[in-house]
Amino acid sequence: MYNILLGGAAGDGIETMSAIFEKMLKQSGCHLFTIRDFMSRVRGGHNFTQIRFGNQPFHAHRDTLNGIFAIDETTYLEHQSRLSYDGFILCDESLAIDDFRAIKCPLKKTAANLGNPKVINSVATGALLKLFDMPLDQAADILKASLRDDLVEVNLSAIKMGYDLLNATHHLSPVETSEQLLLSGNTAIGLGAVAAGIRFYSAYPMSPSTSLLDFFNAQSSAMAIAVEQAEDEIAAINMAIGAAYAGATAMTGTSGGGFSLMVEALGFAGIAEIPLVAVDVQRPGPATGFPTRTEQSDLKFVISASQGEFPRMVIALRDHADCFYQTARSLALAKKYQLPVILLSDQYLADSTTTVPLFDVNKIVHFDQPGPMVPATDDLPYQRYALTENGISPLAIPGKSPALVRVDSDEHDPWGQITESATIRNQMVNKRQNKLNALKEELIEPEFWGSHQCQSLLVGFGSTSGAIKEAIDILNQNENNYGALIFGDIYPLPTERLRHFAAQVVDIINVEQNATGQLASLIREEALINCDHSILKYDGRQLSVDDILNGIKNLKGGF
Amino acid sequence: MNKPAFTTYDTAWCPGCGNYAILETLTGVLNQLATPPHQVVLVGGIGQAAKTNQYITANGFSGLHGRSLPAAAAIKIANNDLTVIVNTGDGDSYGEGGNHFLHNIRRNVDITHFVHDNQIYGLTKGQPSPTSDPCDPLHKAAACNMGATFNPLLVALAAGATFVARSFSGDKKHLADMMAAAIKHPGYALVDILQPCVSFNKINTFAYYKQRVKPLDDRHDPTNKLAAIEKAMEFGDTIPIGILYQQATPTYADKRPELFDNIPLADKHVPQNAIETLIKSYI
Ligand SMILES: Cc1ncc(C[n+]2csc(CCOP(=O)(O)OP(=O)(O)O)c2C)c(N)n1
Ligand code: SF4
Ligand SMILES: [Mg+2]
Numbered sequence: 001m002y003n004i005l006l007g008g009a010a011g012d013g014i015e016t017m018s019a020i021f022e023k024m025l026k027q028s029g030c031h032l033f034t035i036r037d038f039m040s041r042v043r044g045g046h047n048f049t050q051i052r053f054g055n056q057p058f059h060a061h062r063d064t065l066n067g068i069f070a071i072d073e074t075t076y077l078e079h080q081s082r083l084s085y086d087g088f089i090l091c092d093e094s095l096a097i098d099d100f101r102a103i104k105c106p107l108k109k110t111a112a113n114l115g116n117p118k119v120i121n122s123v124a125t126g127a128l129l130k131l132f133d134m135p136l137d138q139a140a141d142i143l144k145a146s147l148r149d150d151l152v153e154v155n156l157s158a159i160k161m162g163y164d165l166l167n168a169t170h171h172l173s174p175v176e177t178s179e180q181l182l183l184s185g186n187t188a189i190g191l192g193a194v195a196a197g198i199r200f201y202s203a204y205p206m207s208p209s210t211s212l213l214d215f216f217n218a219q220s221s222a223m224a225i226a227v228e229q230a231e232d233e234i235a236a237i238n239m240a241i242g243a244a245y246a247g248a249t250a251m252t253g254t255s256g257g258g259f260s261l262m263v264e265a266l267g268f269a270g271i272a273e274i275p276l277v278a279v280d281v282q283r284p285g286p287a288t289g290f291p292t293r294t295e296q297s298d299l300k301f302v303i304s305a306s307q308g309e310f311p312r313m314v315i316a317l318r319d320h321a322d323c324f325y326q327t328a329r330s331l332a333l334a335k336k337y338q339l340p341v342i343l344l345s346d347q348y349l350a351d352s353t354t355t356v357p358l359f360d361v362n363k364i365v366h367f368d369q370p371g372p373m374v375p376a377t378d379d380l381p382y383q384r385y386a387l388t389e390n391g392i393s394p395l396a397i398p399g400k401s402p403a404l405v406r407v408d409s410d411e412h413d414p415w416g417q418i419t420e421s422a423t424i425r426n427q428m429v430n431k432r433q434n435k436l437n438a439l440k441e442e443l444i445e446p447e448f449w450g451s452h453q454c455q456s457l458l459v460g461f462g463s464t465s466g467a468i469k470e471a472i473d474i475l476n477q478n479e480n481n482y483g484a485l486i487f488g489d490i491y492p493l494p495t496e497r498l499r500h501f502a503a504q505v506v507d508i509i510n511v512e513q514n515a516t517g518q519l520a521s522l523i524r525e526e527a528l529i530n531c532d533h534s535i536l537k538y539d540g541r542q543l544s545v546d547d548i549l550n551g552i553k554n555l556k557g558g559f
Numbered sequence: 560m561n562k563p564a565f566t567t568y569d570t571a572w573c574p575g576c577g578n579y580a581i582l583e584t585l586t587g588v589l590n591q592l593a594t595p596p597h598q599v600v601l602v603g604g605i606g607q608a609a610k611t612n613q614y615i616t617a618n619g620f621s622g623l624h625g626r627s628l629p630a631a632a633a634i635k636i637a638n639n640d641l642t643v644i645v646n647t648g649d650g651d652s653y654g655e656g657g658n659h660f661l662h663n664i665r666r667n668v669d670i671t672h673f674v675h676d677n678q679i680y681g682l683t684k685g686q687p688s689p690t691s692d693p694c695d696p697l698h699k700a701a702a703c704n705m706g707a708t709f710n711p712l713l714v715a716l717a718a719g720a721t722f723v724a725r726s727f728s729g730d731k732k733h734l735a736d737m738m739a740a741a742i743k744h745p746g747y748a749l750v751d752i753l754q755p756c757v758s759f760n761k762i763n764t765f766a767y768y769k770q771r772v773k774p775l776d777d778r779h780d781p782t783n784k785l786a787a788i789e790k791a792m793e794f795g796d797t798i799p800i801g802i803l804y805q806q807a808t809p810t811y812a813d814k815r816p817e818l819f820d821n822i823p824l825a826d827k828h829v830p831q832n833a834i835e836t837l838i839k840s841y842i
Contacts, residue, residue, distance in 0.1 A: 409605070
């Protein structure tokens, strides 16, 4: 397994180079996991992607590097301390990098000879492929799929010339990857929504959710999705609500700032019992925060967002497969229970790309809900909010039957007419809350990872999943003493497994990408269980396996 | 078979309120349409005017204060077969919902927007709305605008609206004509309806409007935007009512024939193999 970094300034083309290089690695039989670290600017600064690859699947990044491709000296200076002793720095011969690990090549000269200085990255790609002893046979196809037609030829030549600059020094035995996808978390969310029959997506651009809007725009015609770039996030969520009322499977997406604007309408979906999915792709806040970086600090916000009380569900997405399957499930649950479901993702998951087993559409068919009911003519006038045992009222769609469908943001009676009756108010609040009883029955308990005899339990949620699992595996190599619970369904909080392990272990450590330990606080509130220690990170850079291992080392030293 | 009729319920409005005439006229206009009640969605925000949809037997969507337009547009996008009509107040439409007002004009979804413009916040009991008259030291108005008065028709024209009209709740015949024409218009249609609020607006009363409103005559060419702009700027001793501007422009749906054909978007189905092909394109 190898871990390499490609770095340069914004505008240097690192992003494109990385996407092409990743595809080549995958086609050559590698699994990979790539994180993207970029600044909120279009030119200058320092951006990098970090690609971990090898012949086993990866679910997280690591800190120690085996190689760096440095477009500039900054890249070297920023990252050389993480480069292993036997690692390499591939760079142009002109860079002032004085390091015995440097492999200086005539990258610029080669590009210049080809008549296009911009193909320097392709020269470097060729050199890297050679270093890792990868074949070139897929290069032409991948370039064709990735670049403008007129750029394919020259970049292919550049890759070939780069390939001839060096000798192979690293070797990997290839594995079968033809049943693997290579995609980002946001793409996986988009595909999950498509598979679940999304017909309407509305949003206002905001990093790191924007690529979701771009995905749906690109698929709008082919996949029959109306995509609205709304005038603001308030319009975006109110549009999704309107579309859902009229029978379209609808979703909206944003980051924390936009979610803040959606809050009133979230409660509207709650009281009006509209099936709605809202994705919050988190970034560090508050306010504008760190636009292009990562955090898990909206948990307690989305759980309590909006005035008043109403049932909702929150699902934290843990990895790329979750992005697909849980998005589809969220749309189905929103319909089944007629309530808002919030998907919590974050920049790390949204922008990282990885190989993941081919998504199986058949696995989500059982999430399909029966179509909207058509009331018998003698059931009229139709009661949109009929009082039922489990709180779920049969849902009719306007225009599909003689039933007149009335929904209301005011408190209302079973027909959806505004009311101020104390009795009906109690009935309606109880009815809505009742829906949670059935929902709680089908919550998915947190995934357990590690030794069932563990004495130390890590708890986490969402995108730190991969790092936590890998850290547990490493810790258990020495003392088989560690376990982890990683929450996907997080609100309502499933507590059965948590109670089971809490009774057994000596200590519980919450691992979170935020400053205040929001999961620990939720666990305390919902299960009366205290976490004994915390490993927290909130610098906008994702917790790595190494951060967790170091955190444990520090804690255990202090025991 | 007879089409089921649109009928009305008891209301929570003050006796003498201009909203009654609007409700009655709208019900009459709806009954003239070929569309049955279950194919009509009446949308509102929050306010006295916004309650209109509560009082007519049709599908009803009472949304949030200021947010009726985006919801209405999306209802129409989801099911192009529905007739979608918004009834809501001046505060709701031009104040809280000002941004949506602008951008739904640009969106040009085929919905109809009836603003019950009482030049006041009725439900919250008498605060100035964007369309309240400017403050005048001689008038002892409780509710007036310290800042400039908002001119909804002028703004609508500037934003590119393709149907811009004004009417008066006190002239039911005129109002019915405006409503029918607006519903018929393909695309976003705005009718600003002068509506006396007997409880809180003591300036812009029934008599005040009655004296001033003047139907546009035949010389007004509703396809002439400059003439429409001139008429939109008239609001004083005479207040022109009628269709100030109307133009045939492609609607939101016209521009996306692949999404808006004879099958409502909400009912469309993408075959599983197409979805699988898309997924496999990431291999
Ligand atoms: C977010 C929000 N802010 C404020 C209100 C309170 N509110 C309800 S109606 C209204 C104004 C009503 O004025 P208008 O829209 O002109 O309707 P009218 O009652 O005059 O018909 C206000 C401010 C609210 N319901 N929601
Ligand atoms: S307050 Fe004014 S607008 Fe509201 S019902 Fe009374 S008269 Fe009509
Ligand atoms: Mg008003």
